[in-house]
Amino acid sequence: METGTEGMAAPRAGAGAEPVWTGLPRGLLKVRRLLLVLWLVPLTAAVGVLLGVFAGGVWAAFALLPLAGLLWGWPMLGRNWRSWRYAERADDLLISRGVLWREETIVPYGRMQLVEVTSGPLERKFGLASLQLHTAAAATDATIPGLTPAEAERLRDRLTELGEARSAGL
Numbered sequence: 001m002e003t004g005t006e007g008m009a010a011p012r013a014g015a016g017a018e019p020v021w022t023g024l025p026r027g028l029l030k031v032r033r034l035l036l037v038l039w040l041v042p043l044t045a046a047v048g049v050l051l052g053v054f055a056g057g058v059w060a061a062f063a064l065l066p067l068a069g070l071l072w073g074w075p076m077l078g079r080n081w082r083s084w085r086y087a088e089r090a091d092d093l094l095i096s097r098g099v100l101w102r103e104e105t106i107v108p109y110g111r112m113q114l115v116e117v118t119s120g121p122l123e124r125k126f127g128l129a130s131l132q133l134h135t136a137a138a139a140t141d142a143t144i145p146g147l148t149p150a151e152a153e154r155l156r157d158r159l160t161e162l163g164e165a166r167s168a169g170l
């Protein structure tokens with residue numbers, strides 16, 4: 001199964017058809033990598049200075065460990081970003097994520113109680129928003145991070161409409 005166009009709405013798949021997956025916008029990857037750098041570079045400098053002052057120059061080399069975390073985390077964030085995708089089907093929404101441990105969440109439209117769009121300061125700066133779905137069972141709450149605001153609002157309106165139509169028969 002291939003990921004759909006980044007951040008673009010996927011056409012609905014029928015109940016028996018293979019789902020059409022939509023990937024997340026590249027902006028989410030940029031934000032996550034920026035946060036990685038903003039945390040690990042100052043940590044490396046602080047640890048290097050503290051070890052250099054209190055333990056000596058040889059021990060200051062251990063300050064490079066956070067940089068090793070940066071070198072490891074950079075490609076891992078890319079793999080994680082590529083693993084996130086979602087698909088709209090006739091009766092439910094699929095959310096798939098995970099690299100080593102794959103997790104697929106299926107949220108039936110009729111079980112949705114609340115659909116909300118959130119966007120923190122950093123997300124707004126990069127033109128991103130998150131969509132959170134709430135159901136009666138806390139274990140089935142689902143989130144799709146890093147959507148464009150237009151796509152998040154489109155999904156919110158569509159899922160709310162479908163949820164109201166499906167739950168009317170309950």
